[in-house]
Amino acid sequence: MTTTPAILILLATLALGFVAGALHLQKLHKPAVVRAHLLAALAALGVVALTVVTAPRPTSGPSGWLVLALLGLAVAVGYGTFRLRAVERGGRQAMLIGHLAMGIASFFVFLAWAKNL
Numbered sequence: 001m002t003t004t005p006a007i008l009i010l011l012a013t014l015a016l017g018f019v020a021g022a023l024h025l026q027k028l029h030k031p032a033v034v035r036a037h038l039l040a041a042l043a044a045l046g047v048v049a050l051t052v053v054t055a056p057r058p059t060s061g062p063s064g065w066l067v068l069a070l071l072g073l074a075v076a077v078g079y080g081t082f083r084l085r086a087v088e089r090g091g092r093q094a095m096l097i098g099h100l101a102m103g104i105a106s107f108f109v110f111l112a113w114a115k116n117l
Helices: 004-025 031-054 064-083 089-115
Strands: none
16 A cells, blocks of 8 residues: 555645644634644544555554554644643643644654655
8 A cells, every 4th residue: 555645644734734833823713724634634544544554564663553643642632732722821832832743753753654664
């Protein structure tokens, strides 16, 4: 199985996340962009899961399960940040920073995993 669809949907998710983050920093409230980012992330999670499960196991490099764990955690923390508006501002910012770090890390770990197929 090719990894191109997973890479493309992950790139789309990162691009939407960048737009959502830029709007957030400008204090512009655009829930449609955030929802589009969430839908892209859920689609990416599904495509990556399908790719990891159906691809042969690489002999070296990171595990596909690590990719799924990082991506799943990034989606969960991002969704939690969006839903937990009652959490103080510092807590939400820390969650967003964790979401950003895990999302970017999951993309690069996926690339490292796919390289070894």
